[in-house]
Amino acid sequence: MASPGSGFWSFGSEDGSGDPENPGTARAWCQVAQKFTGGIGNKLCALLYGDAEKAAESGGSEPPRATSRKAACSCNQKPCSCSKADVNYAFLHATDLLPACDGERPTLAFLQDVMDILLQYVVKSFDRSTKVIDFHYPNELLQEYNWELADQPQNLEEILMHCQTTLKYAIKTGHPRYFNQLSTGLDMVGLAADWLTSTANTNMFTYEIAPVFVLLEYVTLKKMREIIGWPGGSGDGIFSPGGAISNMYAMLIARFKMFPEVKEKGMAAVPRLIAFTSEHSHFSLKKGAAALGIGTDSVILIKCDERGKMIPSDLERRILEAKQKGFVPFLVSATAGTTVYGAFDPLLAVADICKKYKIWMHVDAAWGGGLLMSRKHKWKLSGVERANSVTWNPHKMMGVPLQCSALLVREEGLMQSCNQMHASYLFQQDKHYDLSYDTGDKALQCGRHVDVFKLWLMWRAKGTTGFEAHIDKCLELAEYLYNIIKKREGYEMVFDGKPQHTNVCFWYVPPSLRVLEDNEERMSRLSKVAPVIKARMMEYGTTMVSYQPLGDKVNFFRMVISNPAATHQDIDFLIEEIERLGQDL
């Protein structure tokens, strides 16, 4: 009879008879084993009977994963990943996995079971009948489960349970009704690529340790620069950990270009520098200025028109004002796709002004850059080819898994001069290969995660035309939503006109407010509508969309569509859900 003491491995007998010599004993033993806690009883039983499913059905509720595999592999593969053995994870620990002696079998079974958990989650993510989120308040979540870290190891059964629990409470960011952020959706090829990236587990600083990834970064950045419109795709760039850091790079490089001595001497050696960006631009510009020792007071916010686009005449006026004070304008950051309104600043007019005053032109196209992939929509970024640097986040509109943000720079070599420190332990000058592929010294980071592979593989799988189709579809959906809202009772657009990006900003006005005059009381009550609806959305878990105030506009919904899973029906659902959840307010 199989017993816990007989080893970690036990092969189920194919006919399900368990211990053929003594079925009665096995059954009796099993009844006792059922009383054990933590699912171990079921597992022991399953081992005895060689049939995990039956054992689990007979009363167990604990995770069936761990013993649910049959000894029925007939594949010829090496290594075999069919998990041909029944593995009792309750007796296995991390130390039994590779590189342990005889670790191959438990490792393959364990990773395969993790994979099954992930695949279940993936399938569920796209199922509209599942919740987007199983919401719990922080203190609830802290109490419902023991998350603490301890001295002693846990067994692999517990580890698999943690994986399941973590996903149970996670947001399904690939769900067709998840619209909460600029990054939504879950691309299958991108996901596969990210798994591969994790498995390769290397670092971008040198060709030596990331040969393929370094080349793919080179190829991909060049392609992105071609699409921006820089001749022959020439220039420079890097994948950085997010748009905020990409924007900070732009500011850093612009400053260095104008005053290279700042690298050694610091800001004390240079005049007061001023950066310009619109009042609707991303907060990372100010964050970057604070970090770089420029100071947030030196970031001048330029006025926007009612659509959220920077007003060029105001830009020029403020540049002149700064110059008159003896300050030095060094950077204009125009936005292509603002965070809330999805507005595109008039890049050609901005480029003219930057040229006139010899100021570095940066375009923050973190959100809008994706539109460059669409022949129909790329005109919205006309003038981007005149920028000195561009932030473009494929993890937003292009649906690449997080994170994937690129900073593209027109002048080659500047990043290297700006950031290099010649660390001799990493960038040895007497290596046997072409050192220009050691890109690490142009980064602010030392170690750098491989963010390029998922974009590269997705690009191969979709082609430029595939990204184009995705983007055109999302913009079409946004227009569909806009058309509904314009016609439907109880909705008001925050600004008029067709959306230029997928941002659709609107108020839902519950029936009780529709009769009120447009005064402060109405505004005050309206400001409370979106937060309550959002809270209810999360508690029901049916959909998620963002809201915020902006300037003198009280809380409104900002719908954005980057999710490739979303359809017209999901847009309809959102509208109906908002009404269902908000009509009593």
Place this chain on the structure above:
Amino acid sequence: MASPGSGFWSFGSEDGSGDPENPGTARAWCQVAQKFTGGIGNKLCALLYGDAEKAAESGGSEPPRATSRKAACSCNQKPCSCSKADVNYAFLHATDLLPACDGERPTLAFLQDVMDILLQYVVKSFDRSTKVIDFHYPNELLQEYNWELADQPQNLEEILMHCQTTLKYAIKTGHPRYFNQLSTGLDMVGLAADWLTSTANTNMFTYEIAPVFVLLEYVTLKKMREIIGWPGGSGDGIFSPGGAISNMYAMLIARFKMFPEVKEKGMAAVPRLIAFTSEHSHFSLKKGAAALGIGTDSVILIKCDERGKMIPSDLERRILEAKQKGFVPFLVSATAGTTVYGAFDPLLAVADICKKYKIWMHVDAAWGGGLLMSRKHKWKLSGVERANSVTWNPHKMMGVPLQCSALLVREEGLMQSCNQMHASYLFQQDKHYDLSYDTGDKALQCGRHVDVFKLWLMWRAKGTTGFEAHIDKCLELAEYLYNIIKKREGYEMVFDGKPQHTNVCFWYVPPSLRVLEDNEERMSRLSKVAPVIKARMMEYGTTMVSYQPLGDKVNFFRMVISNPAATHQDIDFLIEEIERLGQDL
């Protein structure tokens, strides 16, 4: 008969007879199909015969993956990930995968096949008979394979091939003989956790969209602060994209603590600030100072003793010197585990000096922090509990997959004050849950990758004691190597004494140089030995270890051991390999 036109799906018949009604036709058709390019013939054949392996053996060399699965699933799981169907990837594209209609089956099959490729790679990684690297020069690699991005999509067969090719040329960073970087090894639980992280595909900025991960970051950072020795684990922190950024955070926060007005006013509003770190410290301190507008000239490098430890008396002397010039010392960054020598600065003495002069004490324990997990070795960081901030990279000595770097700060709330910009679209103040869990505004990044889950899950799986065992073992291996080198002819240690970390720095002196006097010519020739041996190592692909010059020491090997797969035999192998590759020099 199955034909390409009959749809994307074709189920192999279980008995392998192919078209039972007309085996002769099938065979004839197959002979024709074999002449097709790109492996399609094999695949069609395989479909006809329902036996991919045989078809592949009969002459095909193209990837057998795509059709290698049998229609032999008998599991009861929902969803079933047994890839029960034979999928012809040559006719499938990314658009056939989820969220496509009927996308579930091809998606599960595709992801399962990707997983098989990854599992094969994992198993190979630990196999000493495989190469660490299949090295190709950059121009070779660019020519051998078409990496370019195009307008049109590729089919999923090609996508699977790209995965295989990418891994073929990758470094096996988990290989037992890969010693090239501070981050080596491939932890199976960490890998599983990273796959899960990719699948969850979310962002750390708010509890709203990353409830579990935000809580796990809270729990894990608190635990790390407890281990550092801050009372009750109080304080603050964040996981950042690498040690260089963590160190930059420390500098940023130290400056803000002393001169909060710098956030708005920039460096122009504050006196000249001076940072101090040892001449052996990591280059990121200077990189950070350049970026933050402090300037590299304001980073004073303190002398080290022959073991690479900062000399406290020199630190005090330089602080006084700076003060006499009217400058303001604001930061001392001591190193716990220097990059090359693995030296630990005397933290207690540094803490006394920082206290005396009221200077922020930062400890860069990116490399050495792991030793805090070992009761035997943590004394080397005595005094770290007096630091104001600590960088600690679990992705180095603790073997967590890349990237996982923590910046811990003793004073709570400082990071938030320093970095927050109150973006109303993200950090709405009228949310329905406790806003203290929205951690995004204390970061420099806006979007932030989930780096905590792999550490948390590994910690659960290993326990603190498991990390301790790993660290003790690596240090024991380093001592083993040190003892070999001390006794063995042809080796010289770069500095005397037992290693404090796993860094063992040594020269290999080929026979031809052993007879030379210790003069410039010998030094010059010795400096060329390590680069040549390293180049040969990479070309043979047998092992990888780093080398560099440092100060007046010419190129020497820096062996580091963080790889849990390494054994005494691998150390012996390294020594023998160095001699095999270098004895003729």
